[in-house]
Amino acid sequence: MEKKELIVRENILGSNKKVAAEIRAELAGRGVLCVNLMSSPGAGKTSLLERISEKLAAGHPMAVIEGDVETERDAERIRAKGIPAWQIVTGGECHLEARMIGRLFGKLPDKLEFLFIENIGNLICPASFDLGEHLRCVLLSTPEGDDKVKKYPEAFLTSDCLLITKSDLLPYLSFDPESVKKEALELNPKLRIFVLSALRGQGLDDFIAFLIERRAELASVHA
Amino acid sequence: MEKKELIVRENILGSNKKVAAEIRAELAGRGVLCVNLMSSPGAGKTSLLERISEKLAAGHPMAVIEGDVETERDAERIRAKGIPAWQIVTGGECHLEARMIGRLFGKLPDKLEFLFIENIGNLICPASFDLGEHLRCVLLSTPEGDDKVKKYPEAFLTSDCLLITKSDLLPYLSFDPESVKKEALELNPKLRIFVLSALRGQGLDDFIAFLIERRAELASVHA
Secondary structure, three states: OOHHHHHHHHHHHHHHHHHHHHHHHHHHHOOOEEEEEEEOOOOOHHHHHHHHHHHHOOOOOEEEEEEEOOOOHHHHHHHOOOOOEEEEEOOOOOOOOHHHHHOOHHHOOOOOOEEEEEEEEOOOHHHHOOOOOOEEEEEEEHHHOOOHHHHOHHHHHOOOEEEEEOHHHHHHOOOOHHHHHHHHHHHOOOOEEEEOOOOOOOOHHHHHHHHHHHHHHHHHHOO | OOHHHHHHHHHHHHHHHHHHHHHHHHHHHOOOEEEEEEEOOOOOHHHHHHHHHHHHOOOOOEEEEEEEOOOOHHHHHHHOOOOOEEEEEOOOOOOOOHHHHHOOHHHOOOOOOEEEEEEEEOOOHHHHOOOOOOEEEEEEEHHHOOOHHHHOHHHHHOOOEEEEEOHHHHHHOOOOHHHHHHHHHHHOOOOEEEEOOOOOOOOHHHHHHHHHHHHHHHHHHOO
């Protein structure tokens, strides 16, 4: 990287970190667990949020911030489930930054337990940007292949959860979930790993129970 | 984007463009067709190159430059096919740049017809960087979903070919190839579209015939 580029990048990351810390503290104070979902394009982030909303939202108010390079499509899908959702269209930018989240704070409903952020579909750049989340989840879909942990380490290294998605396609692929779990835990031993199918429902109840537990912990600390 | 970041980005893109133009001219002079493959992680770039090498390399000498954030895995897979391959490990950078390609020029064999560059797995950032290719191909794998053209337009807008990969998975997905073709051609009417399966071989002969034809045109112009 050229020196000038490096300095600018450090400035951006530094100011991003400050804004992120403020967001994290404010949401914790309100008892809202913030979850940042990161993955390649098409790993199933929006489908997962649709399924989560069906099971979670009735008892636990949630909202969603969608990030995309172009189009409002994903926010529309979430709104169709009756969930408040806002779309950030970056127009070319490859990741979300904390200041983009901060700008939407005024819109959040008073009664809220979960704020999900669906990051831009990109397994590299979003990993460098703290959005003020309490829980970072990286999704790896089975058709992407079981060699991705070592090839794109930062997303796996900086996450709290690994969600292996599209498990319903396993019969048609050479993807080995055990090898992925092993490589991921070698890289990041604190990772919680869930194997999920948004289509068939596999693993969803466990993941949602985990989210509710984490949110209860956060709320009790800040009560 | 902050102003300072914008200026630095313009400088980088400007100097990248110059290096890319030199690469393109030199390769054309040698009769080498340079093909830049771009896609999300796991869309099947390396598998496609493995299959192409089996059908193309005997009569048409080829070499491969592999880009990855980490690991030498992909170059090893190509070398196992008897093809000269070099790995660029960017260590966090999310795209290849022309100067990285230029540094490998001394290693290219004298007798060469095709130079394939497998870009970093990222559907956003690589689209901004000309690598000196004569043919830019974007891959979209069927499990990524049929909504990606409008969500990640730059890669489709700047490409010469769209390769819809993993067609063998179509029976298990709700992916509609016709809708993708329609959206892609509306965005970029000059796109050549191929539907491919590296696993089952569908479409490979047509795509390889197209590559050979393009290379012959290039060589005849520069003869």
